[in-house]
Amino acid sequence: MRGMRILSRFAVVISLATFATAMVSAQEAEKKQPPADETKPLPTIAQKTKGLQATPGFFTFYWDPRAGKLWLEIAKFDSEFLYVNSLATGVGSNDIGLDRGQFGGLDGGADPEHLVRFVRVGAKVLLIQANLRYRAVSPNADERAAVQEAFAESTLWGFKVEAEENGRVLVDATPFLLTDAHGVADKLKATKQGTYKVDETRSAVFLPRTKSFPKNTEFEATLTFVG
Secondary structure (H helix, E strand, O other): OOEEEEEEEEEEOOOOOOOOOOOOOHHHHHOOOOOOOOOOOOOOHHHHOOOOEEEOOOOOEEEEOOOOEEEEEEOOOOOOEEEEEEEOOOOOOOOOOOOOOOEEOOOOOOOOEEEEEEEEEOOEEEEEEOOOOOOOOOOOHHHHHHHHHHOOOEEEEEEEEEEEEOOEEEEEOHHHHOOOOOOHHHHHHHOOOOOOEEOHHHOEEOHHHOEEOOOEEEEEEEEEEEO
């Protein structure tokens, strides 16, 4: 089974921040630009990625060095593949249990490998994880459908289609790659280290270890947690 692997490099820091709130007047709100016309044709992938570095492979992706964005090209829908996440570095503490190379489950699960697929719904692409814990091994289609409807699948992420061409679409995968898919914050809280969350301003795609091969694609990100 071919698939995608996401590795996270992370640093855990403690920071204090002061947040200021401001009131926006009604007049200022009216000055905001109206939403873009959703009926406007999307650009082609070639147009959207012009001048960007392309990396072909199992998943072809494009790197925008100025914006620090990773654009993912999706060519196949409803085709299952493996999604795996792990830690590229550890925190150097056996008591915490966040070690280099550690595989992670989603939603508190212990299974490190997840069978997922891309599904397009209008202007969105959903990343859906199949529910393999409950399934009917039966030649009866009604029995299989009954079990599938009784135990829901999980939608891991939703992407906005930014460009399309010949059945292929382009999405911004950067926010997805900068999430705490491994559950680092939950682990830190469970070991009484404090309450943490990802600081997006100090997190980014780690391009030197982000590569694509014929049978798999690996993305790596540097995540900073603050608390």
